[in-house]
Amino acid sequence: MLTFLCTLLIGAQTVTSVERDTVRGSVRISFPVSESRISPEFDGNRRQLDSLNNILNRLTVDTNATVLSMSVHGYGSIDGLYKNNDKLSRERTDSIVAYIMRRSVLPRELIAASSTAEDWDGFAEYVENATKEQLPHRDGILKVIGSSRTPDGKEWAIKQMYPKDYRYLADNCLPQLRRAYCQVDYMIVRPVAPEPTVEMIEEKVVTDTIAVEPEPVLMPYKVKKTKQFGYVRTNLLLPLLNVGFELPLGNRWSIAADWYYPWAFRKSDHKNCFQIDGLSLEGRYWFGSKHTSGVENKQYRLLGHSVAAFAMAGRYDLEHDYSGHQGEYILGGVDYLYAIPIFKKKLHLEFSFGVGFLYSWARHYNVYEEGGKAYRNKNFRKRFSYFGPLRASVSLVIPIKWTTTKTVYR
Secondary structure, eight states, X not given: OOOOOOEEEEEOOOOOEEEEXXXXXXXXXXXXXXXXXXXXXXXXXHHHHHHHHHHHHHHHHOTTEEEEEEEEEEEOOSSSOHHHHHHHHHHHHHHHHHHHHHTOOOOGGGEEEEEESSOHHHHHHHHHHSOTTTOTTHHHHHHHHTSSOOHHHHHHXXXXXXXXXXXXXXXXXXHHHSEEEEEEEEEEEEEEOOOOEEEEEOSSOOXXXXXXXXXXXXXXXXXXXXXXEEEEEEETTSTTSEEEEEEEETTTEEEEEEEEOOEEOOOTTSSOEEEEEEEEEEEEEEOSGGGSSSGGGGGGTTOEXXXXXXXEEEEEEEEETTEEEEEEEEEEEEEEEEEEEETTTTEEEEEEEEEEEEEEEEEEXXXXXXXXXXXXXXXXXXXXXXXXXXXXXXXXXXEEEEEEEEEEEO
C-alpha cells in the first residue's frame, strides 16, 4: 500500500553567492606655483585629501576590498624652463606617493607613478574653449602651440607675440595645470544570502549538500616602515674634530647639541699646544610655510632658513714657544642658518654664522725645558670679554633612521 504524504519544506540553505563591485576613486591635488609639497588649505585640497583618506582607510580596514590598480600622475604648467618643470612635476608625483605610503599599508609596488613636465595638451584645450573676448589672438596662440618649436620656444613666442593674452592665461589657465591626480581601482566582494526555497518531497529523507563559497586566499605583502630619530652632524670646517646631534620638535622647532674637541697639535716637547674643548646647546626656529604642522611637511624638517639662540661652555690650553694659558670660557649668542638637501635628499648641508658675547678667565704658565712640567704663574690671573662673530660652520647632516619590514595579508 502506497502512502503519499506532501509536505512544504522552507529551506534555510547555506549556499552562498557573492557580488563583485568594481569601484574607482579619483582625487585631484592642486599646487601653488613652483611648489611640490601638498598644501591642504590650497584650492580645495582639504576636501580632496579627505576623499583620498577615506579610500585608503577602506582599503586598510575592509578585508573584502582588493586593489586592482593605483596610479599617480603629476603635471607642471607651461611657464618657466622645461627642465625645471620636469623636476617639479616628478616631485609633485613623489609627494602624493609619499602621502599614500604614510597613511596606508599598501606596498609601494602597487603604485604606478608618472609625470608630465608641461601640460601642453591641457593648455591647448583651454585656449580652444576660450572666447575671442577672452583671447583675441586665440588662433595665433593655437598655431604656436602646434608648431615644431621646443616647449621653451613656444612659451617665449606666446609671451612676445601676445603679451596681453598670455597674462590672461597666466591668471586663469596656468593655475589649473599645476596639479596631480591619484586614481584607485578596487574590487569589493560581498557574500549574498540566498532566498528561502520551497520544495515538494515524498516520503523519504533528502539530504541537502551544503555548498560553501571558498574563502578568499589572503596574499602576503611585505610592508617597509622607516622610523627616524634625529640627525648627526659635523662641521666640515673642523674635520673630525666635532660631532653634533639635532632633534626636530615638530616641523617648526628643533634643538641641537655639539661637542667640539680640537685637542690637537700637542708635541711631546711641550713647546706648543693647541687644545680647545667645549659643549654647545641651541634652540632653533625654522621659517616658511613648509614648516607648518602636518605629516605631509615632515619631509621639509631641518631645511631652509632658520635662526637660533645658542650657548657654549668649555676649556682650553694654548701654548706657543714654552709659554701658554689655560682657562675656561662661556659664551652665548644668536645665529642664522640655511640648510639644503643633497645626494637625492638623503643628506643635508647647513651653512651658519653667529655672533654673541664671550667671557673667559685664564691662568698663565711656562715650561722651562723640553718635555718638562708646566709651572703656573700664581700672580697672573686674566679675565677678558668679547662681543662679535663667534662661530661659522658648513655642516654635513646625516639622518639617523632604521627600516623595519612587516608582513601583512590582504
